[in-house]
Amino acid sequence: MSEPSVDDMINSLTDELEPVKPMAHPMARALPWMIGAAVYAWFVVHHIGLRPDSLEKLSDLHFLFENMLVGLVGISAALCACWLCVPDMRGQKWIIAVPFSFLAVFFLWGGLRSLIEGVHMETAHFGHCMGDGFWIAIVPAAIMVFLSTGGATTRPFLSAFMASLSVASFGYIGLHFTCMMDTVGHAMVYHLIPFVLLGMALGLIARRLYRW
């Protein structure tokens, strides 16, 4: 049987036991975040001001495809972040592959666009885009960090990455509706820089942030 120290610990833990409410299903945790993030981003984008050609852009297939792709990255990353809150991911580790697959398609899409259209890394709206991205993402980012640290992840770096990726995706889509510069260089580099920095910051403190 166990050593006395383990026995003591078991008795102590038993004494401390309080009834706990099982954590909601990851889908039930992710869904309100996704809806909330989308609604919040929509309000912020309206507050900042929609790009003048936004209605025309809604009939641009490339624009719609890219936003849909990024949306899928964001949704799957948010789901993955919530699944990662459970130590064994409810036995569904394959979920990790989904955001990575969409992300790979997104980078492939960006690579193809840069080959066809050129990169054109304009910096004119860099400060403006960074500020807008910050306001679009700050509240969803805070809630996502709160949500993902509320569980008990066994993969802190992956959790930090998925949290950042989900926020980045919503921010990226929001910026597509405020900034008229659709070039690959501007959109995929300057629009993403604040989120890459967020991801790096979360990655640096991941072990501490997700400690339990």
Added chain:
Amino acid sequence: MKPPSNTNTPLSVGEQWTAWATAAQAGDKAAYNKLLRAIAPFIRNFIVGKLANPDWAEDITQEVLISVHKSLNTYSPDRPFRPWLMAIVSFRKIDFLRKHYSARGDKQSSLEDPSFIQNHVTNPTHAGEYKDVEKALKALPAKQREVFELIKIQGYTAKEVAEKTGMSVSAVKVSAHRTMVKLKDKFG
């Protein structure tokens, strides 16, 4: 996986743990105590063979028990308990070893330290073989043993050993190689 409602049917170990964990979430201290007492030796036995020092198994078991306590709310009664527990065991074991090795705890003993084998040889049951190797080394001529120990145990380069012993580099290499062949022949 819900525990069977028919209490006359004997439960498997996994089902029993699931039932206890579900009851523990509702605040049943007796069930929780039974669960912890059942999983503690299971955890210990599972990890002890994978560790250099059997004492670590005790520490990791305690950390796992605390983690189970802290994260009990993340266990979902519709799922089997064991995969959830094993994810925590694996995480805590890796976390413990990462902390141990990042603190360079494995670098703080010399080969002369008798506790070295106990704490740092991956499988302490092989300590006897280690002693046999030591005995075989002692049986070698002094010069040959010195060359072998410098190059194969202490990690000096052939050039450094040559400078230290006053031999040529090729003589050092040949000596180390012959010693290794001799030892291999001895131990099969």
